Amino acid sequence: MTADMHDSPTVMADAVIAQVIQLKDPADVISSAIWWRVAELLRACTTATTSGAHLTPTLLEHAFTSTDDVLAALSADGGGSDDASTATSGIQPALRLGAGGDALAATRASCLHLARLLFSLDVTTPALLATRVNQLRRALTAWRFDVLDTVAARGY
16 A cells, blocks of 8 residues: 555544544443444534535435444444433424524534544443434434425425
């Protein structure tokens, strides 16, 4: 491999994420495989929120798939409980569909909350991780309606 390949932003980001996951508390019951899925979810959301309008719908669907992947992995590990999926009801107010810039801002804020868990060296409970992923999914849902409304208005 050339030096350029080792210095690419993706390779450097993966190295940082690997280091953070390696430094996580051994008492953390969330596996490193799930943390890698969380990192992919954050990458998908970040790419979607910063993309051009013509790519946003496709990238947004990838972000939805990534949220489902994290939640499925948590459930398979025994860490995702039924309580975790309903625990978000009182934490974050529901976003109105068609909320405009608020939905995009809520998506970015939810990504930030999830990133704080990924980069925290404190123990994270599976219920808290599932709650944060569900909050992000809810924000993505509101934002998706805005994106679809925009696409419909443009006629493509």
